[in-house]
Amino acid sequence: GDNVVIPAAPARQPDLASISAAGVEVKDIDVQAGASLALSGKDLDITGTLTLNGTLKLAGNERVDIANPIAGNSTVKFVGQAAGSLTNALVNQRIFIAGTALTQFYNLTFDDRGQSLHSTFTTGADVTVTNDLTISADNDNERTTFSTGSGTALTVSHDLIISSGGASTAAIFTPAGSLSVGNDMAMSSAGVGSAVSFTPAVSVSVTQDV
Numbered sequence: 001g002d003n004v005v006i007p008a009a010p011a012r013q014p015d016l017a018s019i020s021a022a023g024v025e026v027k028d029i030d031v032q033a034g035a036s037l038a039l040s041g042k043d044l045d046i047t048g049t050l051t052l053n054g055t056l057k058l059a060g061n062e063r064v065d066i067a068n069p070i071a072g073n074s075t076v077k078f079v080g081q082a083a084g085s086l087t088n089a090l091v092n093q094r095i096f097i098a099g100t101a102l103t104q105f106y107n108l109t110f111d112d113r114g115q116s117l118h119s120t121f122t123t124g125a126d127v128t129v130t131n132d133l134t135i136s137a138d139n140d141n142e143r144t145t146f147s148t149g150s151g152t153a154l155t156v157s158h159d160l161i162i163s164s165g166g167a168s169t170a171a172i173f174t175p176a177g178s179l180s181v182g183n184d185m186a187m188s189s190a191g192v193g194s195a196v197s198f199t200p201a202v203s204v205s206v207t208q209d210v
Contacts, residue, residue, distance in 0.1 A: 008034030016042040060089030080112035080119030109134040118143040137169035145172040152177035168193040
């Protein structure tokens with residue numbers, strides 16, 4: 001496979017939506033700060049190393065196999081499908097490091113791009129976010145829903161951010177398992193008909209401000 005470098009400079013960042021194959025294989029990928037790579041439902045096989053200082057965007061139904069641990073201060077962003085919807089897409093069954101499912105993320109973001117059909121995302125195991133967890137709906141008519149599985153634990157080492165903007169948007173977070181936030185938890189909405197929702201089922205621990 002080829003070595004790929006994705007810089008931040010191009011306004012149009014790479015998106016695998018247009019390829020006809022079910023997926024692609026490369027050796028090393030370097031997604032630089034400010035850059036992004038959108039998989040759009042296509043599988044990705046990295047036989048070497050993913051250096052991710054930018055953003056890896058997943059619809060939520062792909063499989064990403066990486067031979068070596070992810071390097072860099074990465075952001076993994078789940079965006080759903082432009083057309084159609086996913087139901088309870090398992091966050092912890094999308095990325096595999098040397099065959100082991102990834103359950104620890106640096107920045108983890110949910111922002112469903114569906115305008116009429118909306119996806120939902122969930123966890124089926126304990127998940128750790130070592131920096132920020134963001135659940136957002138920033139464009140008109142977006143609805144982003146993230147939940148955690150019953151009996152699982154979600155640990156956020158820094159901030160938890162739930163926000164909606166634009167018209168008729170909603171950002172929804174429903175943890176069914178335990179939740180621990182190491183710093184602040186912030187909720188905000190802006191725009192006509194925008195809303196945020198936080199409905200925990202069990203214990204929540206927030207170290208700093210809510």
